Amino acid sequence: MKIHSIILRMLTMRMKSPFTTSFGTEWNKQFILVEARDEDGRSGWGEAVAMAEPLYNEETVDTVWILLKKHLLPLLWQRELNHPREVAGWFTPIRRNYMAKAAVEGAIWDLFAKEQGIPLYRALGGNKNAIDVGISIGIQKNQEELLAVIEKYCNEGYKRIKIKIMPGWDTEIIAAVRCRFPDILLMADANSAYTLEDINRLAALDRYQLMMLEQPLAHDDMIDHAQLQQQLRTPVCLDESIHSVEDARKAIELGSCRIINIKVGRVGGLTEACRIHDFCRSHNVPVWCGGMLESGIGRAHNIAITTLPGFTLPGDTAASSRYWEQDLILPEVTVEQGRVQVPEEPGIGYEPCRERIDYHTLYSETFRNGE
Numbered sequence: 001m002k003i004h005s006i007i008l009r010m011l012t013m014r015m016k017s018p019f020t021t022s023f024g025t026e027w028n029k030q031f032i033l034v035e036a037r038d039e040d041g042r043s044g045w046g047e048a049v050a051m052a053e054p055l056y057n058e059e060t061v062d063t064v065w066i067l068l069k070k071h072l073l074p075l076l077w078q079r080e081l082n083h084p085r086e087v088a089g090w091f092t093p094i095r096r097n098y099m100a101k102a103a104v105e106g107a108i109w110d111l112f113a114k115e116q117g118i119p120l121y122r123a124l125g126g127n128k129n130a131i132d133v134g135i136s137i138g139i140q141k142n143q144e145e146l147l148a149v150i151e152k153y154c155n156e157g158y159k160r161i162k163i164k165i166m167p168g169w170d171t172e173i174i175a176a177v178r179c180r181f182p183d184i185l186l187m188a189d190a191n192s193a194y195t196l197e198d199i200n201r202l203a204a205l206d207r208y209q210l211m212m213l214e215q216p217l218a219h220d221d222m223i224d225h226a227q228l229q230q231q232l233r234t235p236v237c238l239d240e241s242i243h244s245v246e247d248a249r250k251a252i253e254l255g256s257c258r259i260i261n262i263k264v265g266r267v268g269g270l271t272e273a274c275r276i277h278d279f280c281r282s283h284n285v286p287v288w289c290g291g292m293l294e295s296g297i298g299r300a301h302n303i304a305i306t307t308l309p310g311f312t313l314p315g316d317t318a319a320s321s322r323y324w325e326q327d328l329i330l331p332e333v334t335v336e337q338g339r340v341q342v343p344e345e346p347g348i349g350y351e352p353c354r355e356r357i358d359y360h361t362l363y364s365e366t367f368r369n370g371e
């Protein structure tokens, strides 16, 4: 593989509706797209999932831009690239900055699959031509609004409902959801809103048959999660705590969780995501693919990784129309009866729409080998 140039684009797109979690609200989403071009004019695409504010993790659109421009892209020009799985190793001297690494590594994986003439999901070792998907619902104004939104998405066939919880918006709201929807697959994501002092409050949620309780405690913790999991029947799922296959190994050995939410951006890219998947599968730990409110570019990568066999639980890869008036890809991602058909076209399998990308681009910069 020979990469001729990399184009970074800073975009802003307004979501259809604000998305609120325990740490903030996303509405005008700012994000970075990475386009990797080869000598034959093919383009591979990746998306950085870092947000404008360092609230989910320490990265932002600004840190990603600087890390790519000054530290990561220069590492690409120094050697011959035989396979995209080599990129993660080249980036290891650079600490953390996983979302920056994932964005460019994803673009290179897409370019590689296009050069091979195969869908990205096959290049990753996936074996499904359709995936089950759920939907993540942000914190709503009130209980009735949440119940109405859940009703809407159940009617659209989503296989699993994920709601956000935090102190003051938890037991009562889950009880109301369970009362109205006794049989749906239901989970709750706390985004680290609790501490071990809340252990009794969280243990009381066992009565509501949640599929899992996602990231109840601190974003960088595994010890307290292990203590909590011992008191809970409900499986703990880790999201923010897991950045690598080593983190996954430690969490499983400590008993910190029974399920892992794999987000390609959070773990530094598709290669590490595959490693985590393989390790979890060998230890009978189910995984699913989380979302970061991506455009269709990042959404396409999430669909591809979800085709691996260990992704046995519905993820957060909802339809484009759930987030955007107009997505950046053609066709858009659609969900029929809670399933997404996996495209068979080469690469990510969706065509980036340059007109729409240009319309939402605030600024861009091109980097060439040797310049």
Ligand SMILES: O=C(O)CCC(=O)C1=CC=C[C@@H](O)[C@@H]1C(=O)O
Pocket (backbone or CB within 6 Å): 021, 056, 135, 136, 137, 189, 191, 239, 290, 291, 292, 293, 294, 316, 317, 318
């Ligand atoms: O629909 C999606 O893309 C998932 C949205 C979602 O649940 C999240 C997005 C970004 C950060 C978090 O708030 C949260 C999560 O933790 O999974």
Ligand SMILES: [Mg+2]
Pocket (backbone or CB within 6 Å): 189, 191, 214, 215, 239, 240, 261, 290
């Ligand atoms: Mg989460």
